[in-house]
Amino acid sequence: MNPPHDLETLQLETLAVRAGTHRSQFNEHSEGLYLTSSFVFDNAAQAAARFSGAEPGNVYARFTNPTVSALQERLAALEGAESCIATASGMSAIMAMVMALLQSGDHIVCSRGVFGATQQLLGTIMPRFGIRTTFVRTTDLNAYRAAIEPATKLIFIETPSNPLTEVADIAALADIAHAAGALLAVDNCFCSPALQLPLQMGADIVVHSATKYLDGQGRVLGGAVLGSKAIGEEMLKFLRTAGPSLSPFNAWVILKGLETLRIRMQAQSAAALELATWLETRPWVERVYYPGLASHPQHALAMRQQSAGGAIVSFEVKGGREEAWRLVDATRVLSITANLGDTKSTITHPSTTTHGRISDEARAEAGIRENLLRVAVGLEAQQDLRADLERWTY
Numbered sequence: 001m002n003p004p005h006d007l008e009t010l011q012l013e014t015l016a017v018r019a020g021t022h023r024s025q026f027n028e029h030s031e032g033l034y035l036t037s038s039f040v041f042d043n044a045a046q047a048a049a050r051f052s053g054a055e056p057g058n059v060y061a062r063f064t065n066p067t068v069s070a071l072q073e074r075l076a077a078l079e080g081a082e083s084c085i086a087t088a089s090g091m092s093a094i095m096a097m098v099m100a101l102l103q104s105g106d107h108i109v110c111s112r113g114v115f116g117a118t119q120q121l122l123g124t125i126m127p128r129f130g131i132r133t134t135f136v137r138t139t140d141l142n143a144y145r146a147a148i149e150p151a152t153k154l155i156f157i158e159t160p161s162n163p164l165t166e167v168a169d170i171a172a173l174a175d176i177a178h179a180a181g182a183l184l185a186v187d188n189c190f191c192s193p194a195l196q197l198p199l200q201m202g203a204d205i206v207v208h209s210a211t212k213y214l215d216g217q218g219r220v221l222g223g224a225v226l227g228s229k230a231i232g233e234e235m236l237k238f239l240r241t242a243g244p245s246l247s248p249f250n251a252w253v254i255l256k257g258l259e260t261l262r263i264r265m266q267a268q269s270a271a272a273l274e275l276a277t278w279l280e281t282r283p284w285v286e287r288v289y290y291p292g293l294a295s296h297p298q299h300a301l302a303m304r305q306q307s308a309g310g311a312i313v314s315f316e317v318k319g320g321r322e323e324a325w326r327l328v329d330a331t332r333v334l335s336i337t338a339n340l341g342d343t344k345s346t347i348t349h350p351s352t353t354t355h356g357r358i359s360d361e362a363r364a365e366a367g368i369r370e371n372l373l374r375v376a377v378g379l380e381a382q383q384d385l386r387a388d389l390e391r392w393t394y
């Protein structure tokens, strides 16, 4: 049967392939996929005990499912969290976190560079339910302090940010949040636990879009909220009632994706650093944004809190939208798509896609110019990526 692992003593690489392993009667080596929505009880008394919680065990897949539980255990081990609740997508993780932990009248301070749907959720949907958000500059600690109100219950950040790779100071923001009696939540999507462990730096909650690097191969949607045991209990109470639960099939895909997370993140980060360094030498490039470059404004902070720069490189071409689009349209290897976190490299023109719906002023304030391009570096050969990005100049 399953050897119970002493998780405390194991390294991240080991946990990524070993944590959350529970063999069934068949003693399978790869984790089982339990495609079942409900579970059968031995008798009426057991049904009652399972429903009341007096006896632990599965009841219905909106609450728990063994494959989802295996993913939750593995991801909790990787992030160093007491609890993990998996959700149907990254956005449902953020929605569930806010709805489970906050209430009408509460206030959030959020870094300005967060994912577009997160901005929409916090900026336009949550206010309808009485939860307000103030957005502040990602890197400006005084702006967070100034935005805090008596009603502030949560500081929410994403670091590095998308697409400009701005880095927020997790430890400093944890102190600012705690001094105000608020929680700090970090969207750890861009780094994943392979490169950054926000809970170890004082954050209270980590949220994930598992759709990105955790799956890592662009196959399924998923999300997760990680934190203390108490936060996990609140999350589960919300999830089992409100229902944004993860499909066991998707959980299984992500569970297997985690097994290669570290090696992918290391390879993709190394490739991104190489590409960013090369881009800085190109005559047609105006500016490169990558936390692993010495030229990045928060390079020192990034190297303190991340073990590598991550796989997202943004850069401005000389010229405007026309030149940026010419570069995109000349590519043959890179996928023209807004997604990221895949083994296939992708290229995006943020000002007309991911950030196309925000006002011109908001975009200008966020520093997203028309000549900006974002590359999410995958696993192709460096020389093929370089040739692809330079094809428009021939």
Ligand SMILES: *Cc1c(COP(=O)(O)O)cnc(C)c1O
Pocket (backbone or CB within 6 Å): 089, 090, 091, 092, 115, 117, 118, 158, 162, 187, 189, 190, 208, 209, 210, 211, 212, 221, 222, 223
């Ligand atoms: C994609 C993404 C999300 C949303 O995740 P979905 O799985 O698409 O719902 C949230 N945060 C970040 C940083 C993302 O990149």
